[in-house]
Every structure is written in C-alpha cells, then in structure tokens.
Amino acid sequence: MSALLPVADNSQVRRYVRELFRRYPRVLWGAVTLHVLAAIAGLAGPRLLGELVEGIQHGRGAGLVDRLAALIAGFVVLQAVLTRFAYLSSAQLGERVLAGLREEFVERVLALPLSTVERAGSGDLLTRTTRDVDAMSRCVRLAVPETMIAVITILLVVGALAVVTPLLALPLLTAVPILWAGTRWYLRRSPAAYLKQNAEYSMVTDGLAETVEGARTVDALRRRRRRIERTDADLRRTWLAEKYTLFLRTVWFPAVEVGYVLPVVSTLLVGGLLYLHDSVTLGQLTAAVVYVQLLIDPLDRLLGWLDELQVGTASLARLLGVAADEPPVAAAAARPDGTRIEVRDVHFAYVPGREVLHGIDLTLEPGERLAIVGPSGAGKSTLGRLLAGVHEPTGGTITVGGTPLRDLPLDQLRAEVALVSQEHHVFIGSVSDNVAMVRPDAGAERVRSALAAVDALDWALALPDGLATTVGAGGHPLSAAQAQQIALARLVLAGPHTLVLDEATSLLDPRAARDLERSLAAVLHGRTVVAIAHRLFSAHDADRVAVVEDGRITELGSHDELVAANGPYASLWRSWHGERTPEDTDEPLADTVGVTPLTP
Template sequence: MNRLLPVASTAQARRYAGELIRLYPGLFRAVVGLHVAAALAGLAGPRLLGELVQGVHEHVPVSELDHIALAIAGFVAVQAVLVRCAHLASARLGERVLHRLRTEFVSRVLALPLSRVEAAGSGDLLTRATRDVDALTQCVRFAVPETVIALITLGLVIGALALVSPIFLLPLLLGVPFLVVGTRWYLRRAPAGYLRQNAAWSDVTEGLAETVASARTVEALGRGRQRIRRTDTGLRHSWRAERYTLRLRTVWWPLIETGYVLPMAVTVLAGGWLHLHGRVSLGALTAAVIYVQQLVDPLDRLVGWLDELQVGAAALARLLGVAAVPAPRTTTEAPGTSGNQVEVRGVRFGYEPGREVLHGVDLVLEPGERLAVVGVSGAGKSTLGRLLAGVHRPSEGSVTVGGVPLAELPPERMRAEVALVTQEHHVFIGTLRDNVALVRPAAPEGSIRAALTAVQALNWVDELPDGLDTVVGAGGFPLSPAQAQQVALARLVIADPHTLVLDEATAMLDPRAARDLERSLAAVVSGRTVVAIAHRLFSAHDADRVAVVEDGRIVEIGPHDELVAAGGVYAALWRSWQGETEEGAPGAGRAFS
C-alpha cells in the first residue's frame, strides 16, 4: 500500500503564511493602506447621501444640494482609482508569494529521498504539484486579498455606523450569534474535510497514473474491468469526501445569510419607528440603512472566500508537508584512503516493517570489478542493486564507498560516485544539449559531443533538424526508446561515476536495438566498477564474479567457471538458462562487452 506524504499542521501552515507576509513588509503595508483608503472613500457616499436626503426634506437651496452631489461623485471617482491601485498591489504581492511558494515546493520535492517518493506513489505527489498548487494559486491571488478587503470594509462600516448613531449598532447584535456560531461550527470541521477531499483525489490520480503507465500489461492480462473498479472505488471515496464539505456549506451559508438579512430588516423597521418619534433624523436613517446594506457585500465576500481559504489552507498544509519528510543525513567528508571500494556489511532491509527482503548481506566490490547478481524472481536482486546505488538506506548494516556511508553523501556527490542504470529513462522538454548536460549544465559543447560519440549517438544527433539545439521531449522531436536510452547513457558519461549498477538497462528494447545499445553501454562501463542485476544470465558469463541471491541472502559468489563446476544453485540456473536459449528463447547482447 502506498504511504501518502505527510501533511503540515494548521499551526505550521499559519506560521509559514506569516513568514511569507513578513518577507514583503513594504508591499504588504501598501496593499493594506490602499484598501483602507478605498474603503474610507466608499464610506463618504452614504453619509453625504443622507445629508442630501435631509437637505431635500428641509428644502435647502439647490446650490448646496449640487455641492453635495458633486462631492458624492468625487468620492466615487477617488474610490474607483484607489480600488484599482489596491488590486494591482495585491496582485503584485500575490505573484511574489506564489513565486516563492512554487520555488520552495520544487526544491522540497527535489530534496525528497527517492525511496520515500516511491513509497508514496506518483499520484500523491502529482496531485500536490497540480491540484494543490492550483488551489493555492486561487487562494493567494483572490481569496486572501478579497478576505482582507472584506474585513477592513466591515470594520470601517461598523465604525461609520456608530458615528451616525450608536443605537443603530443594536440590530447588528441580532446577527452575531448566527455569524459566530455558524462560522465556529464550520471551521471546526472544514479543514479536516478538505484534507480528506484532497487525499481522496490523490488516490484517484494514483490509480489513473498506474493504469496509464501499465496500459499494455492491463490489456494483455485482461485486467481492464479490475482497473475500472479501482477507479470507481476511488471516485466514490472522493464523492463522499466532497459531499461532506458540500453539506458543511449548505448548513453554514444559510446561517450567514440570516446573520446579515435579519439586522437589515430590523434596522429599517426600528429606524422608521425612531424617525416617526423624532429620535433620529431622516438623513441619519438613510445613512444608517445604506451602511447596514453595505455590510452585506463584505460579508458575502467573506463567506464566499472563507471557504476558498479553507481549500487553500489544506493545499498549503499538503505542500508544506513535503518538507516534513526526514531528510537523509549527509556529510561532506571526503572518501577515505580506500579509494572507490564499495563495501556492504551486515545489510538488512525491508520495504515494510517486519517484512525483511535482505537478511545480513555482506559484499566487497574492488575498483574496476565486474559483478553479475543473479537469482530467481523475487530473490532480492533489484533491492540489493538499489541499496548499492543509494536509492534505499539499509535498515541495519552499512553500504560504504571509500569508507563513507553512501546514503549520507549529498545527492550530487552520491551520483558522482554511484549511478543506477535501468530500462526506465526520461527525456525532458528542452534541447537535446540540455538533456545530455543535465548533470553538468555548464558542460562545454566538446564534452557533450564526446559523450554522445562514446555512446555511438553522434551520427543520428547530427542528422536532427537543429542538431544539439533540437527541442525534444513532449511536443518536441520524438526520440525512439533506444535513442532516449543513449541520451541517458551520455548523461552518465558526463557525470563520470566510478561505479554503475545496471538493472537490465536494455530489457525493454527489441533485440536489434538492444544489440546496438549494448555497444553504447560497453563504452560507458569501460574502466568502471559494474554491478549487473542479471534477470537473464547472458551477462554473467563475462563477469569477473557472479553473486547468487536466494531468499534475500548471497548464497554463492565467485567466477562463472568455478560456480558452474561447483554444481550448486548457480550451476542449476545456468543449465536451465542454456536449455531455454537452445530451444530458441531470445537472447541479448552482453553487458560486459
């Protein structure tokens, strides 16, 4: 079962949001100041309109009424300009915050241990990088500034209402219980509900990603209906999670609606009664009614965007949760005097607690040695290879390079020491030059061409429309699987690790492409320490030594001829494999050419 990445706590999300605001104090003060000024300009209108109504009622001269009308128009124009400036400042602040959020999120993702990413599955990380980032973008660009505007406007309108006559504040008290009780009820339930909703979407995305990635296998084994049921189950869980948050909104919104409609009705009725009894003037009543009416808009905005804030808070907690994954301990200590020797001492490892895959493995690789690791399916060969490549950390024991624990090296240093080569490869969107120089972006063109020459790829590269500057990857010039693998091998030449772990790098290619690529691979492995995870035995014959893995242990190790003569586990595997190839089973080139 996949283990989702952690989620930050509410307190951590709030603290991080506060830190972001403090990074841009000047711009934040400008945003708040402009919104306050715009709100103040908007408050002049109702007061002046009340005076205009009172003046008409008292038959003041028309010239005075004209002055009041011009003043109203002036304040409306000033408010429009201030609102525009405030929105532009909010947008600038929001984009800077978003830029920092996205940059830090990418940095956190790239710093994740590969083993933790694999344990979580691609769906959770993909959902965080797409759906959660989009939700947070919506929140930062719109929900946060609109909520700030609403709160500022509410405070100023209530203050203006008190200046007209404190008695008009009493009807507002009738709406407070609906607003406070309803909002508290909602906020106690909404954060957990939105986290469940996003987690459910992660599960749906994970299922879809698995189905797409293994579409051929699903079709070949007739598992289409099973994958459909898997997706349907995920969608049902997502529907239940979304129905829960929808139910919260259907309870909360009517309470909020009542909270500001009721004070409006009471203000009109009570204010009319007070005016009839001479307690308040007609102008004051007009201004008070308009101010109470003005409360509706910020409350509406507050209600609408507060829900979006909950979505954004849940998204922020999930994005920050990536940083909660414990970072592997690293050291900048230089390798010891033993050079490039790789040692495995007492290594135990399991993907799940209580279920070990490797049991006390010991192995020493001398610089330049070629080792083939063989065994039946499920014996632990690939797991051992991934430990040798630093993808996983041993539960017990150690894997060292030159005396330094491999898993404690910084990632860039680790990949300069040991590299894992599999049949999986990726061509990034960009030029072919950038793809080859991925590990050393500043690599000169001569080094890039030399790397391509080493893997026998320069001929087809020079025939591309723009040579090294040809855009490849999704939407660019299509590369065949063999060409993409050659690009991956050229990256290794640039990286120049002293040890390679090969996990059937050519297994997914057709025989002709595999033979061509084996020649490219031979140029890469020359002079390096090589560990070949041999799911088939074609590479074992040419290795310096062969290690036989059975039930998570190395049960035999030695040169090919000695193991065959010993008549043990390896000899049985060799005889079985020879029988299959003699019957016409497809072979492949040799990893140690």
C-alpha cells in the same frame, strides 16, 4: 493501495504563510494602504447622503444639493481609481507569493527520496502538482486579497457607523450570535473534510494512472472489469467526500444569509424608534442604514471566500506535506573518506515481516566491476537500489568511504553513487539539453564525448537538426533503445565514482549491448560499476560476479572461479553457453537462463 504522502499540520501552515508574506513587506503594505484609502473614500458617500437628506428636509436650497451631489460623485470616482490600483497591487503580491510557493514545491518534489515516491505512488503526487497547485493559485490570487479587502472594509464601516451615532451601531450585534455559531460550526468540520476530499481525488488519480500505464497488461489479463470497478469505487468515495463538504456549505451559507438581513431590519426598527423620540436625526438614520447595507457585500465576500480559504489551506497543507518525509540534513563534517562501499549484514523488507534481503555482506573496491546475477525475484534489483541509496536498509549498514549512505544529502549522494535502470525519461528539449541537464555548464565537446561513449553520436548527428533536434513529448520521436542511450550519456557526463546499472542496456539487441558495455568500460575506467545483468556476457567481463538467490549472496568470485566451483553460476553459464552465444542471437538470454530483472 498506495500510502499517501504526509500532510502538514495547522501550525506548519500558519508559520509558512507568515513567512511567505514577510518576504514582500513593501508590496504587502502598499496593497493594504491602497485598500484602506479605497474603503475610506467609499465611506464618504453615506455620510454625505445623510447630509443631503437633511438639507432637503430643511429646505436649504439647490446649491447645497448640487455641492453634496458633486462631492458624492467625486468620492465614487476616487474610490474606483483607488480600488483599481489596490487590486493591481494585490495581484502583484499574489503572483509573487504564488511563484515562490511553486518554486519551493518543485524543490521539495525533486528532493523527495525515490523510495518515498514509489511508496506513495504517482497518483497522490500528480494530484498535488495539479489540483492542489490550482487550488492554491485561486486562493492566493483571489481569496487572500478579497478576504483582506473585506476585513478592512468591515472594520472601517463599523467605525464610521459608530462615529455617526453609537446607538445605531448596536443593532449590528443581532447578527453576531448567528454568524459566530454558524461559522464556528463550519470551521470545526471543514478542514478535515477538504483534506479527505483531496485525498480521495488522489486515489482516483492513482487508480487511473495505474490503469493507463498498465493498459496492455490489463487487456492481456482481461482485468478491464476489475479496473472499472476500482475506478467506480474510488469515484464513489470522492462523491461521498464532496457530498459532505456540500452539506457543510448548505448549512452554513443559509445561516449567514440570515445574519446579513437581521442588522438591516434591526437598524430600521431601532433607528425609526430613536428618530420618533428625537434621539437621532433623519440624516443620521439614513447614513446608518446605508452603512449597514454596505456591510452586506464585504461580509458576504468574507464568508464566501472563507470557504475558498479552507480549500486553499487544505491544499497548502498537502503541498507542504510533500517535504515532511525528507531525511534530516547531514552534518557538514560527514564526508566520505574514499570511494569504497561496504555492505554489512544488510536486511531489507518492503513490507514489515517479509524480508527480501537477508544478511547481505559485500565490499566494493574502488574501480571494481561487479556483476549481480540470479533468478527472477531473488532480490538483485533491490540490492542495486540499496547500493544506490534509493532505499534504506531495514537492518545493517551501507557505507561509502566509511560514511553511511543515509547520512549523505541527496545532492551529495547522487555525486557519489548513481543508478540507471531500464526506466528512463526523455525531457522536452534538444538532445544536447537532455544530456547536459546533469551538468549545465558542460560544453558541446563534452556532450559529444558522452554521446560517443554510449555509441549514440552517429544517430544523434543524423537527426534533422543534429544535437539541436527537439525530442521528448511532441518532438522528434526516439526509439526505446535511443532513449536508453540518452540516459546512459547523462550518466557518463555526470561522472559519479560508483554506477549501478540495473538492466541499463536491456532495450538494445545483445550484440549492440555488448559493444556498448565494452565502450562504457573504457570510458568509465577507474570507476566502480555494479551491473545487474541477465545477459551472462556482462558477468563474463566483470571483475567479480555475485550470485543472488532467495535474498542472499550464495556465490561471490570471478567468472573463472565460479565456473570452476561448479555451483549455481556454473550451471547458468553452461546452460547459456551450450545453446547460444551473444554474437549469433537477437533474443534476450533471460528466456533461456531464467535470469530477469526484479520488479519489487
């Protein structure tokens, strides 16, 4: 089961919310001012209604009644107009806040180390980018402004009631114990409950994504029943988590409903007694009852949206938590002195206590081409990922120009060392955009040169709209080999001084792969290239070959030196060379020599 990404704590969430709203002070205070004015306009109605009742009671005439009725209607219209513009202002504020949040979230996701994403799995990240972002969107667009309006209205109504007659404000206190106790009980339990609910959704998404991505393997190994059972178990845990949050709401909501009714009943009873004893007038009593009645709607909205705020807060904590594992930013002075890469006594384990690599020592000279070969599961791809900075060693050091890879910010690290594996992605957009995304300022000629370097220019120009042809989801379909060439063209255009190619040409037939590697060698002349290969012609063409067995480098030298040494590499070479050559077969050589890329 994947380890979920971290979750931000309450102090981080509160600090971020304050900072987020401080960015838009004019819009925020404009919205607050409009809501206050709308609430004040709404308060005039009950006071005028009380005067109207007194006027009728004392027979003051139709003129007064008409005038007060016209004033009430005028204030209702004014409140409607102010409310409309207040909601528009709140919506603008919400959209700005939400846009900033989304942009920062994308930046956090793209800044995550690949090792963190792999450790967490795709399900948790997908849930955060979909369900949690949607929950935050609803919270920012609706819950925040509605809560703000409710709080402003409640304060102003209570103030107006106290102005009319302080005695009739006292019955409001009957609701305080119920609302306080019920809300406190709910708030002590709901944050953790909603975090757990969202985490369970992540596990459901993770399991479904795993099943879809490995559908062929599931079918071939007849594991359908096990995958269904896994999904059922995940759904049951999600159902239990939702059942608990529903239980919290079914206890809290009825309690607050009672809290709404008590003040109205208490005001009528107390106000009636005070009126009978001539302590208040009928107009004051009427205004007070209407004011208390007016409190029900904002109070109901406040407590109702408080539940939505709990969902939004949990989602925000998960969105902010994406960055909690980010490595510390390196000091500005930490700059590599040269491009030499040195690996010293490196150990690595995916699981504590079970090392994959044991005491690796290796030096990569600038401009050298190194091939890494070895049997499946020996640790070749793991070593390549360490060299590219995808994983950090659990022991030992890897430096570039004397600076540890772990001390380099991600952007600088990718400018120094880049990894291309057999996993690749074609984004929605033109062929040209897909290549130029690593250097948006690159001109058309540089894009064409990069495609030519990977033998992809001819077929790219032959597409319906040439390099402007839209590819990716819903666009012109590309073969796996063509998509791999697009990924290699990006690498050529990016131009890092060290490249780690982990089966980067595995989807091409052997003859095309060898031609492509020779073309790349010419284009990448002067750059350090580490090729993790299962086709031994890649090793034959390299400056040096490292043989990895059981997590150790057992041989290191040139092709000729290792063949002459008559060790493991010579055995692999004779086995391959004696049966076939790369010029007369279209089958992967791994089938013969048993050298395949490691999938950790």
